Amino acid sequence: MSRGAGWLAGAAGVAAVGSAAGVSMARSLRRRVTDEDPHRDEDFELLDADRSCVVTTSDGVPLAVREVGPEDAPLTVVFAHGFCLRMGSFHFQRVRLTEHWGAQVRMVFFDQRGHGQSGDAPPETYTVEQLGRDLEAVLAVMAPKGPVVLVGHSMGGMAVLSHARQYPQRYPTRVVGAALISSAAEGVARSPVGEILKNPALEAVRFTARYAPKLVHRGRGAARSVIGPILRAASYGDEKISPSVVAFSERMMHDTPIATLVEFLHALEVHDETAGLETLRRVPTLVACGDRDLLTPKEYSQEMADVLAKSELVIVPGAGHLVQLECPEVINDALVRLVERATPSKLTALTRRVTQRVRSDD
Template identity: 80%
Template sequence: MSDQGARWLAGAAGVTAVGTATAVSVARSLRRRVSSEDPYQYEDFGLLDTDRSSVVTTPDGVDLAVREAGDPDAPLTVVFAHGFCLQMGAFHFQRARLTEEWGSQVRMVFYDQRGHGLSGQAPPDTYNVEQLGKDLETVLAVMAPRGPIVLVGHSMGGMTVLSHARQFPKRYPTRIVGAALIASAAEGVSRSPLGEILKNPALEAVRFAVRYAPKTVHRTRGAAKSVIAPILRAASYGDEKISPTVVEFSEKMMHATPIGTLVEFLHALEVHDETEGLTTLAKVPTLVACGDEDLLTPMEYSQDMADALPKSELVIVEGAGHLVQLEQPEIIDDALVQLVERATPSKLVALTRRVRDRVRNNG
C-alpha cells in the first residue's frame, strides 16, 4: 500500500473515532431547546432567490453567485459576506427587514463564498481566509465600482472583511465607510470547542485525502462530517427556544456544503490571523456583535476586536449562539441600521429613517 493510501485509511478510521468520541461528547454538553411554537413556520426563506442575480468570476476562474436587492442607483451599497458552511441566505432576515427600513437609499449585495452555495468549487489550496479577502475585492470591483460601501461579515465572513482590510487598506475610508463583524474572530479559533476538534490529527489525514484522493474520500463524507456536524448543530444557537423552521433552514445550508470545502476551511479557520486588518478598520465606524452563548467564536473574541476599534459599537446578544443574526435578527438589524447611519457621510439614510418614523408616529 502507498503512503498516500495509508494516510487516507488512517484518516477515514480516525475521523469515525473522533466523530463518535470527542465531537459527540462536546455536542452533548451543549443545550438547545427547539420551541413547540414556531413564529417562522410560514416564512419564505427563498426571498434572496428572487433578487437580481449575476455571476462574478474571480481572477483564478471561480464563479461566485451574487444577488442584489434595492435600487441599483442607491447612494450607498451594503455588501454581506456569509460564514463557514453557510450561504448568502444566512442573511435572510436582514435582507427582509433592511429593505423595508432603507427603501431606495441603500442597495444590498449578497454572494456565496467560493465552495459554498451556488458558487463554484475551487482548488483546495485556495480555501483560505486570505483568498476570501481577494474574492471580496473582486465582488466590490464588479458590483460596487463607485460610491460608499458598508461591509457586513458573519463568522468566516467577518474574517473575510478583516482580510480585505489588511490587503486593501487604501479602500478605507475612501470607499469602505463602515463595517460589521458578527460572531467572528480576528485570529484562529483554537480557544473554542471547535478548536479542540481541530487539534485531532485525524482531520489532517482527511484533509490530505480530500486533496489527493477526492473520489475516494467522498465515500467517507458521512464519517468526516460526523467530526464537525454535531458541534456546528449544537453551537449554532443559544439556550433559548429556537424556531424549528429556522433550525431546519440553517442545517440545510450546512448539509449542502461539500466535504472538501468543509475540511479545507476548517483548517483555514484554525490558522488564520487577520489582526492586522483591525488597524485598517479602526479608520471607520464599526459594529462588533455576537451572542453570549456563542461557543464557536466566543464572546471574548468580539470583545478583543471591539477594544482594538476606537469607532466600534459592541453588541452582546443575551442567550444567542453563533447564528445570532438568524436567532435574534431584530437586535442585529437595529444595530446594522445604526451602523449605516453612523457610517454614511451624507446622512441621507438617517434622514430617510427620521421622515419615515415621523410619518408612522403621526399616522
Template identity: 90%
Template sequence: MGSAAGVSAARALRRRVTSEDPHRDEDFELLDADRSSVVTTADGVPLAVREVGPENAPLTVVFAHGFCLRMGSFHFQRARLSDQWGAQVRMVFYDQRGHGQSGEAPPDTYTVEQLGQDLEAVLAVVAPRGPVVLVGHSMGGMTVLSHARQYPQRYPTRVVGAALIASAAEGVSRSPLGEILKNPALEAVRFAARYAPKTVHRSRGAARSVIGPILRAASYGDAEISPSVVAFSEKMMHDTPITTLVEFLHALEVHDEAAGLETLNKIPTLVACGDRDLLTPMEHSQEMARALAKSELVIVGGAGHLVQLERPDVIDDALVRLVERATPSKLVALTRRVRERVRSHG
C-alpha cells in the same frame, strides 16, 4: 473526545428546540428571487451574487457569509432591512467560493487571504463607485478583515463602515473548535482532498460525524429556537461540499488578520456576538472592539454562533445604527425618519 462532546451538546440543543414555530411559513428561499449576477474572480471562480434595492442607491451594503453557510444565512436581514432602508440602500449578497451556488475551486485557494481578494472582485464589479458598508458573519468577518489588510487604500474613501458578527481576528484554535481540529479523521480527509480527490467521498462520513454535531451545537444558544430556522441552517451546513468544509476549517485555524483592525480603526464599526458562541467565543469580539476606536460592541445574551438568525432583531437594529454612523450625509437616517413619520401618521 471532541466528537463525544459535540454529540452531547447536539442532544442538549434538540431538547431546546421549541414545539412552537413562529417561522413555520417563512420563505427561506427569498434571496433566490432577487436580481442575480455572477462575478468571476481573478482565478476564474464564478461567485453567485444577489442584489436588493436600486442600483443607483446612495449606499451599498455588502454581506459576506460564514463557514459552511451561504448568503441565505442573512435571510432575516434581507427581509427586514430592505423594507426599512427602502430606496436609500442597495444590499448585495454573495456565496463565498466553494459554498452555496458559487463554484468550487482548487483546495489550496481555500484561504482567508483569498476570500479578501474575492470580496475585492465583487466590489469591483458590483459596487465600483459610491460608499460601501461591509458586513461579515464568522468567516465573512475574517473576509472583511482580510480585505482591510490587503486593500487599506479603500478605507475610508470607499468603505465607510464595517460589521464583524460572531468573528475573530486570529485563528480559532483557542476555541473548542481548536481541539476538534486535531482529530485525525479531518486530517485524513484534508489529505485526500488535496492528493487523492477521487477517494474523498469515502471519508466524507467520518469528517461530517466529527464536525457536524459541533457546528449544530454551537449554532444557537439557550433560547427556544424555531425548528424551521434550525432545519434551514442545518441544510446549509449539510449541503457544503466536504472539501470546502475541511479546507476552510484549516484556514480558520491558522488565519491571522489582526493587521486588518488597523485599517478598520479609520471607520465606524459594529462588533457583535452571542455570549454562548462556542466557535468564536465573545472574548474575540471584546478584543476586536477594544482595538477599534469607533466601534459599537453588541453582546447578545443567550445567543450562539448564528446570532443573526437567532436574534435578527438585535442585529438588524445594530446594522441600522452602523449605517447611520457611517453615512456622513445622514441621508439614509433622514429618509428613514421621514418614512416612519409618514407611516405613523398614515
C-alpha cells in the same frame, strides 16, 4: 501502511472522535428546539428570486451574486457569509432591512467560493486571504463607485478583515463602515472546540480531499460525524429557537462540499488578520456576537472592539454563533445604527425620517 489504508484509519478516527465529542452537543441542540415555530411559513429561498449575476474572481472562480434595492441607491451594503453557510444566512437582514431602508440602500449578497451556488476552486485557494481578494472582486463589479458598508458573519468577517489588510486604500474613501458578526481576527484554536478541531483524523480527510478527491465521498459521513455536531450545537444558544430556522441552517451546512468544509476549517484555525483591524480603525464599525457562541466566543469580539476606536460592541444574551438568524431584530437594529454612523449626513437624515415614520405608523 499504504496511503489508502492510512486514510481509512484516519476516517475511522474521525468517526470515533465524533461519537465521543458530538453526542452531548447533539443532545444540547435537541433541547434548544421548541414546538413553537414562528417561522414555519418563512420563505428562506427568497434571495433566489432577487436580481442575479455572476462575478468571476481573479483566479477564474464564478461567484453567485444577488442584489436587492435600486442600482443607483446612495449606499451599497455588501454581505459576506460564514463557514459552511451561504448568502441565505442573511435571510432576515434581507427581508427586514429592505423594508426599513427602502430606496436608500442597495444590498448585495454572494456565496463564497466552494459554498452555495458559487463554483468550486482548487483546495489550496480555500484561505482567508483569498476570501479578501474575492470580496474585492465583488466590490469591483457590484459597487465600482459610491460608499460601501461591509457586513461579514463568522468567516465572512474574517474576509472583511483580510480585505482591509490587503486594500487599505479603500478605507475610508470607498468603504465607509464595517460589521464583524460572530467573528475573530485570529485562528479559532483558542475556542472551546479548538482541541477537537485539531484532531489528526481531520487532517487525514483534508489530505484526501486535496490529493485523492475521487475518494473523498467515502469520508463524508466520517468527517461530518465530528464536525456536524459541533457546528449544530454552536449555532444557537436560546432554548426556544425556531425548528424551521434550525432546519434551514442545517441544510446549508449539509449541502457544503466536504472539501470546502475541511479546507476552510483548517484556514479558520491558522488565519491571522489582526493587521486588518488597524485599517478598520479608520471607519465606524459594529462588532457583534452571542454570549453562548462556542466557535467564536465573546472574548474574540471584545478584543476586536477594544482595538477599534469607532466601534459599537453588541453582545446578545443567550445567542449562539448564528446570532443574525437567532436574534435578527438585535442585529438589524445594530446594522441600522452602523449605517447612520457611517454614511453622509443626508442619508442619515433620510434613514432617521423613515425610522420615525415606521414607528409612528406602529
